[in-house]
Amino acid sequence: MxxxxxxxxxxxxxxxxxxxxxxxxxxxxxxxxxxxxxxxxxxxxxxxxxxxxxxxxxxxxxxxxxxxxxxxxxxxxxxxxxxxxxxxxxxxxxxxxxxxxxxxxxxxxxxxxxxxxxxxxxxxxxxxxxxxxxxxxxxxxGGLRVGVSARLAKQALAGWGGVEVTEIEEIWHGLAPPYAALFAWLEGRAPRPEPQAAALFRPVMLANPVEPGDLDRLAPADYAAEWKWDGIRVQVTAERGTRRLYSRSGDDISRAFPDLIEAMDFEGAIDGELLVMRAEAAPGSPERVGSFAELQQRLNRKTVSAALMARHPVFLRAYDLLAEGQEDLRRLPFTARRARLAALVTGLDPARFDLSAAVPFAAWDEVARLLAAPPHDAIEGVMLKRRDAPYVPGRPKGPWFKWKKDPHLIDAVLMYAQRGHGRRSSFYSDYTFGVWTAAGTLVPVGKAYFGFTDEELRRIDRFVRDNTVERFGPVRAVRAEPEAGLVLEIAFEGLQRSGRHKSGLAMRFPRIHRLRWDKPPREADRLETLERLLG
Incomplete structure (x- = not known):
C-alpha cells in the first residue's frame, strides 16, 4: 500500500x-x-x-x-x-x-x-x-482524481512496454484485473494476449482542428464533408451474438442504452454520433436531432428506466464502417467504407440508425458560408475527410479535419465558487456565473473550471476568500453587485432550453476566456442577450 x-x-x-x-x-x-x-x-x-x-x-x-x-x-x-x-x-x-x-x-x-x-x-x-x-x-x-485518465494509463503501459497504445486498446475489454497476461506480454515473457471475447473496441480515428493556413494547402476535391453534430462519439459493435456500445475512449456504456443495443441487427462495427431523436421528424433530417441537454439525461447511468427511454429515445447517426461481418474495413479508403456503410444502414431500423448526410461543396468559401448558417442548432461544425484515407487510430495530421463554428462570448458575473479536486483541492477553482435579468437580479447560466492560468487561479481564489458573503457547505457565495464583483468573459459552443436551471438555459462547453478585472459587474450581459441566441 x-x-x-x-x-x-x-x-x-x-x-x-x-x-x-x-x-x-x-x-x-x-x-x-x-x-x-x-x-x-x-x-x-x-x-x-x-x-x-x-x-x-x-x-x-x-x-x-x-x-x-x-x-x-x-x-x-x-x-x-x-x-x-x-x-x-x-x-x-x-x-x-x-x-x-x-x-x-x-x-x-x-x-x-x-x-x-x-x-x-x-x-x-x-x-x-x-x-x-x-x-x-x-x-x-473509486474516487481516484489524480489527473490520470484510463487512456493515459494505457499510454503509459504502451510506452513502458514498447508497443502502440492501439494494441492495448484493442484487447483491453477482453482482459481482467490484475492483468498478469498483459504485463507478461509487455515484459517480453509471453505473447500478446488474444482475448476470446467478441465485440471488442476498435481505437477511434480523430480529427485535427482547422488551423490558419491549413485550407490553403488542401485541394477541396480531395475531401468529403459532413456536419459535426453535438452528441457523443460512440462505436457500436455486434459480433457472434454480443452487442456493445463504447464511448470514444473505449468505455463500455451499453447498459445505459438498451434501446439502441436491441436495434443492432448487424454484424460489424459502426463509428457514429449518439443523439436524442425527435420521433416526429424523418430519419436523416436535421430536425430529427434533439438537444444535448436532452441527451445528458441518458448519460452516465448504469441503468435506465423505460420511462426515461420513452422521453429521450436515442439513435445513431452513422459516420463510418470499421468492420462488416468478419471483414476488417479500416484499410479501405473512406469512399469505399462510406459506400459499404450506406448499404448497411438501409437494412437497419430507420428509427435507430441513419446515415450522416454528405455536405456538397466545390470550394472552401462555400463551406465557410454553410458553416455561418448551419441548418440546425445542434451542429457544431463541419468534418472534412480525405476521400482516399484509411481509418487510422489516433489523430494523424492530414486525413481528417474538424472546422468548428466560432464560439459565442458573453460577460458574466461570478456568483459561487467551490474547491476543486487533486492539486486544486486547496483552491476555489470551480465557478458558477450568471447574467442580469430585466429586473436587475443575477441568475446562474453556467459553470466553468478551466481556461485560466495558475497565477489567475490564485488571484480568483483570493477574491473568493476576501468577498465571501454566504457559505453553503463547500460552496461560497461571493459578492456580486452592480458595482462590486468579478466579471468573467465566457466562451461557449451553444445553448439549449433547460427546465433544470433558474435562467431556463444551459450552456454547452462553457470555459473562461478572460478575466475582466477592469469591468464593473453592471456592464455584464443580460439574459435577453442569451435568449436572442436561441432565436
Missing part, C-alpha cells in the same frame, strides 16, 4: 503529462504482480469493491472523532478521503496490522460483505499512516 500511496501522491502533485507517464511506467516496472495490476484497475476505474461506501466511512470516523470537528475539517479540506486520512485516530491497543500489500488488501476487501466491511476497514486504517489511508479510501470508493 505504501508504494501505491506514494504513486497517488506524486501523480496528484505532478501536473505535466509526460511526468505522469514516467511515474506510471516506473511503478509498473518496480511493483510486483498482482499489486501493479490492481493499481492499474483502480486508475482505469475497472476495480470494483462493492462492500465499502462513503456513508460507511463517515460513520466510522464519527466513532473516532468529534462530528463537529470532522464537519469543519471536511469543509476546509474539501475531500472525504483526505479528511478521513488526516483526522483518523487509531484505536488504543489496536491489534497487529493485517497484510497491507496492495494485492492482499484488494483480495481481502473483494470478499467482504457490507456487514464485515466496517471492522475490516477500521483495522486497515489503524495500521496505515495518513498517505496510505488516503490511498486505501480512494481505492475502495
Amino acid at each position: 505504501q508504494r501505491f500511496a506514494a504513486l497517488l501522491d506524486r501523480l496528484t502533485l505532478t501536473p505535466a503529462r509526460n511526468a505522469k507517464l514516467r511515474l506510471l511506467a516506473d511503478y509498473f516496472s518496480d511493483a510486483p504482480d498482482p499489486d501493479r495490476g490492481h493499481a492499474l484497475a483502480a486508475i482505469t476505474r475497472d476495480l470494483e469493491l462493492p462492500g465499502v461506501k462513503p456513508a460507511m466511512l463517515r460513520a466510522l470516523v464519527a466513532e473516532r472523532t468529534d462530528p463537529e470537528l470532522f464537519a469543519l475539517s471536511y469543509d476546509y479540506v474539501g475531500d472525504l478521503a483526505e479528511t478521513v486520512a488526516l483526522i483518523w485516530e487509531p484505536a488504543p491497543g489496536a491489534g497487529p496490522p493485517p497484510d497491507i500489500r496492495l494485492g492482499a488488501v484488494v483480495a481481502r476487501l473483494s470478499r467482504l460483505s457490507r456487514a464485515e466491511a466496517p471492522a475490516c476497514i477500521a483495522a486497515h486504517l489503524d495500521a496505515l499512516d495518513a498517505p496510505a489511508r488516503f490511498a486505501l479510501i480512494k481505492l475502495v470508493t
Whole structure:
C-alpha cells in the first residue's frame, strides 16, 4: 500500500503529462504482480469493491472523532478521503496490522460483505499512516482524481512496454484485473494476449482542428464533408451474438442504452454520433436531432428506466464502417467504407440508425458560408475527410479535419465558487456565473473550471476568500453587485432550453476566456442577450 500511496501522491502533485507517464511506467516496472495490476484497475476505474461506501466511512470516523470537528475539517479540506486520512485516530491497543500489500488488501476487501466491511476497514486504517489511508479510501470508493485518465494509463503501459497504445486498446475489454497476461506480454515473457471475447473496441480515428493556413494547402476535391453534430462519439459493435456500445475512449456504456443495443441487427462495427431523436421528424433530417441537454439525461447511468427511454429515445447517426461481418474495413479508403456503410444502414431500423448526410461543396468559401448558417442548432461544425484515407487510430495530421463554428462570448458575473479536486483541492477553482435579468437580479447560466492560468487561479481564489458573503457547505457565495464583483468573459459552443436551471438555459462547453478585472459587474450581459441566441 505504501508504494501505491506514494504513486497517488506524486501523480496528484505532478501536473505535466509526460511526468505522469514516467511515474506510471516506473511503478509498473518496480511493483510486483498482482499489486501493479490492481493499481492499474483502480486508475482505469475497472476495480470494483462493492462492500465499502462513503456513508460507511463517515460513520466510522464519527466513532473516532468529534462530528463537529470532522464537519469543519471536511469543509476546509474539501475531500472525504483526505479528511478521513488526516483526522483518523487509531484505536488504543489496536491489534497487529493485517497484510497491507496492495494485492492482499484488494483480495481481502473483494470478499467482504457490507456487514464485515466496517471492522475490516477500521483495522486497515489503524495500521496505515495518513498517505496510505488516503490511498486505501480512494481505492475502495473509486474516487481516484489524480489527473490520470484510463487512456493515459494505457499510454503509459504502451510506452513502458514498447508497443502502440492501439494494441492495448484493442484487447483491453477482453482482459481482467490484475492483468498478469498483459504485463507478461509487455515484459517480453509471453505473447500478446488474444482475448476470446467478441465485440471488442476498435481505437477511434480523430480529427485535427482547422488551423490558419491549413485550407490553403488542401485541394477541396480531395475531401468529403459532413456536419459535426453535438452528441457523443460512440462505436457500436455486434459480433457472434454480443452487442456493445463504447464511448470514444473505449468505455463500455451499453447498459445505459438498451434501446439502441436491441436495434443492432448487424454484424460489424459502426463509428457514429449518439443523439436524442425527435420521433416526429424523418430519419436523416436535421430536425430529427434533439438537444444535448436532452441527451445528458441518458448519460452516465448504469441503468435506465423505460420511462426515461420513452422521453429521450436515442439513435445513431452513422459516420463510418470499421468492420462488416468478419471483414476488417479500416484499410479501405473512406469512399469505399462510406459506400459499404450506406448499404448497411438501409437494412437497419430507420428509427435507430441513419446515415450522416454528405455536405456538397466545390470550394472552401462555400463551406465557410454553410458553416455561418448551419441548418440546425445542434451542429457544431463541419468534418472534412480525405476521400482516399484509411481509418487510422489516433489523430494523424492530414486525413481528417474538424472546422468548428466560432464560439459565442458573453460577460458574466461570478456568483459561487467551490474547491476543486487533486492539486486544486486547496483552491476555489470551480465557478458558477450568471447574467442580469430585466429586473436587475443575477441568475446562474453556467459553470466553468478551466481556461485560466495558475497565477489567475490564485488571484480568483483570493477574491473568493476576501468577498465571501454566504457559505453553503463547500460552496461560497461571493459578492456580486452592480458595482462590486468579478466579471468573467465566457466562451461557449451553444445553448439549449433547460427546465433544470433558474435562467431556463444551459450552456454547452462553457470555459473562461478572460478575466475582466477592469469591468464593473453592471456592464455584464443580460439574459435577453442569451435568449436572442436561441432565436
